[in-house]
Structure formats: C-alpha cells, structure tokens
Amino acid sequence: MTKINEILKILENDARTTPQKIATMTGKPTAEVSKAIKKAEKDGTILKYKTIVNWEKAGNEQVSALIEVRVAPQRDVGFDSLAERIYRFPEARSLYLLSGTYDLLVLVTGKTMHEVAGFVTKKLALIEGVQGTTTHFLLKRYKEDGEILAGGEETKRQPVIL
C-alpha cells in the first residue's frame, strides 16, 4: 500500500486518529504524515470528515427513499447537466449514474414521508428531461458505509490463552 493510501485507510476507519498516532502506526515521521493529510485535504482526496449516526437510536427518525430516475440525455452535456440540476437540491443526499434499466439513482432524505413525496412530485419529476421516476421507500437500515447498525459481534475470546 502506498503511504497516502495507508494514511487514508486509517482515517477512513477513524477520522479522529491524530497525525502522531498515524505516524506511530505507519512508522513515518509525524511531520510527513501531517503534510500528506494537508495535501489530501487540499486536492480533494479527502472531501470531508463526518460521523456515521444511527438516527433511529437518537430518536430522530428520518425518512429515506431511493428513487430511480429515467432521463433523456441532452446533446453535448449528456447526463451531467441534468444530474447537476438534481444534486443541487439539498434533499438529494447521494446521486449516481447507473447502467441498466434506468439512468440515475437518487437517495433522498426528509423528515416525513410527505416531505420526501413532495420533493419527488413537485421538484424531481418536473425537471425538464426527466421522463419518469420510481420511488422506493427505505424500510430498514442494516449496514451504513461498512458499519453494521444492528450491533456488531461480541468478542467471545477467553481472557488468557498461551
């Protein structure tokens, strides 16, 4: 693994790991690690440091939906300008262009089902070039970004083993 990838891997797993600690774990000088992180932040390799929240547990339930969008690509700009019109809405948490039976997949999050439905019918579906949408409301989150929400495995090790 290259040096920066090793650093990124550690940060992706725990964004709060200090440069000192990363330096120890990789056997590199702290200054070198700090410099590499700064550079990655600057050139957009590191986009943002976030927290994965289990909102359900926090008593702050959200409604999410995955929406399939079929669009007519436009001359010269293809899917990109249409995609931009969609991802500019803060309601769109993620947006992907896919191969297959539809074109774009939008993850939409709102406080209520009504709010999400409102976004689809009043905004998304009316964008010029959008030919149709299929909305799938999310019923249960099992795993988010590599983290299992239902609680991980317990350690079942004996306290001491030779």
Next chain:
Amino acid sequence: MPRKKPDITSKRINRIAPSGIRRFFDLVASMEGVISLGVGEPDFATPWHIREAAIYSLEKGYTMYTSNLGMPELRRELSRHLKESYKLDYDPDTELLITVGVSEGVDLATRAILDPGDEVIMADPSYVSYSSCVSLAGGKAVMVPTSQKNNFELGADDIEKKITDKTKAILIGYPANPTGAVMSRDKLERIAAVAHRRGLIIISDEIYSSLVYGVEHTCAASLPHMKDSTILLGGFSKAYAMTGWRIGYAAGSKEVIAAMFKIHQYTIMCAPTMGQVAAIEALKSGDDSVAEMVADYNRRRLFMVKGLNKIGLPCFEPKGAFYAFPSIKTTGLSSEEFAEKLLMEEKVAVIPGSAFGECGEGYIRCCYATSLADIEEALKRMGRFVKRCGG
C-alpha cells in the same frame, strides 16, 4: 494379601509438571474490567466468506467423517498453496495430513519419530507444548537459550553444542510465540546445514508464517535438501483467524506422514469436517482477508512496540506473529510478580515470560491482536505501574 494400590495416573503423565500459569489464568478470569494482552489468538472473527462457506456445507449435509487424511480437495488446495508459496511439491495423497490444529501436529510428529530417551533440541523460550509433547512421547527436550541480544533466534552453533548421539530432531517455531521473533533465511540455512550434516529431523511449526511484517518468511522445508527431513506443520488458526475451527496440517516425507497417520487414524479419526470445508474456502479465496488483517496487525504492532519502549519496558522489534516481548528487568520484579501485580493494581493481563521457559524470565508477552483503543489504555496503565515500580 491385597495387591499394593497402583497410582491412578501414569508415571509418564506424572513427569509432566502441572502448568504453573493456571492459577494466574483463574485470577484473570475472576476479575472484571480487565484489558487482556494475554490472548494468543486474533481478535478478528473468521472472515465472513469462510464462515458462510461452512454454513452452506452444513445445509448441504457435510456432517460426516472425511477421509482419515483429510478431504481430498483440501489436500489438493494445500498442495497448490505450498507450491505457490514456497515452490514445494507435496503429493496430496501421501505427503500431506490434515490435523486438528498444529497442536495435534506437534504431538503426532514427536510420537512418530521419538524412541524413549531420544532428544529434541529447541529454543528457550518457546511455545509451551513443545517440550511437553516431546516428554509425553518419551523423549527429552534439550533447551538452547536464546536472548534479546540475538533477537531470540536459535543459533546453529548453539544447537551443535547440544547434539549428542541421542539427538533425533530440532524443533523450531518461527515466527515465534512468545517472542514475535522471525528466523532470517541465512540463520535458518545454517541450522539446516547442521541438521543435514548430522542426520537430524527438523520439526518446523510455521503456524504464524503469514504474519510477518516487512520481512519474508522462509519455510524450513524449502531449503536445499530439507524437504524430506523436515516435518512442516502449519494451519489456518492465526492467518485466517480460524482458531476455533481446529484445522492444521503436516507435510513431510511419505514415510513420516505414514507414521503420523497411524496415530492420527486411531486417536482422532479425522479433523472436523466443517472446519475442513472452511479451510478449503480460506485457501481458495482468503488471501485478501489475510492481507487486510496483516496490515491492521502491523499498525498495532508499531504502536505497541513504540509505546512499550516509551514507558520504560525495552522491547526489541518483533517482526512476526502478534506478540511483543519486552524486558521488565528494570522493575526488579520477576515476570510472574510483574504480571500478577499489574493485574491486581491496573487490571491489565500479560503473560509472564517464564511460562515459556527459564530464558523467558525477565520478560512479559504482550499480544497486540486487540483493539487499538485497548492497547492505548493498557499502555497508559502499564506506564503508571512501571513508574511506581521505579523502573
């Protein structure tokens, strides 16, 4: 007149000293909130694809005995694996045996080759079962001191000094439990040369072969002339985080595998079927999982070793397995006293080095196969403790 009542247990068993460390183990088990650096196994659960393969095998009804030697497919995969890793050719039908972990492998190997009084040379300190298995097999363990000064590597000259006309084998285990030492190719070649010249068998426990950091593991059997005179023992427990599945293997000459097989078929019958299926999956597609775990161990290794040196417990750089073996001599405590006081005062469990032989005195074994957060907290507590000891 009634016959004198014989001892219930055999003289052979009575000769084996009860494990002195047992009392310490019980003490650890009875305490709450202990951070344990005393565990000799990965903290990862077995990678899911391996577990899933085993679950599927149960659904399909793989619940019966396998061939005594082990499943043919597993032996074929193993043969391929050894060829790819070390360019070694083992015939899956006659030169490989699937065992219940390397633990069984050590037992079979010693019983298969030793006659009463035969001597086996090994490093002090070394893994606890080596000398006991030799002695259970009627042999005599001959210890060669190793030290931090030589990175706990067994030296060919030191071995040679211990050879008598009773010497039958040299038992090595690198990467090593408890020291984390690896054996350089160069040093291993010299040991192999001695073994070759003096007609000795090498029993090589290579259970930690995949867990090396920045160095390459050399397989003893892969050295020139060594394949037929080496009993290579390996397994899945450490690399694939499969300790509970109990699957290992022995690779050796037709003659020695046949001898080990005789014991295995009557005492074990076959290694657990479910575990063998899991091992096939591990060999077929476990490389990525191993690489990821090794990268993770390496980060914690560097963290642990630096931390130990910082708190005043000098530690040589262990390049294999998942143990650090720092010296505690500056504290003036024996390793058992150190472990017990540390447990009582700071609730951190480490293994006294003396559990692994006389030369382990003055050291403790700290396993870094535990979460980084726990290692950090343990180091903090140990630092406080060492300071109080005036170290």
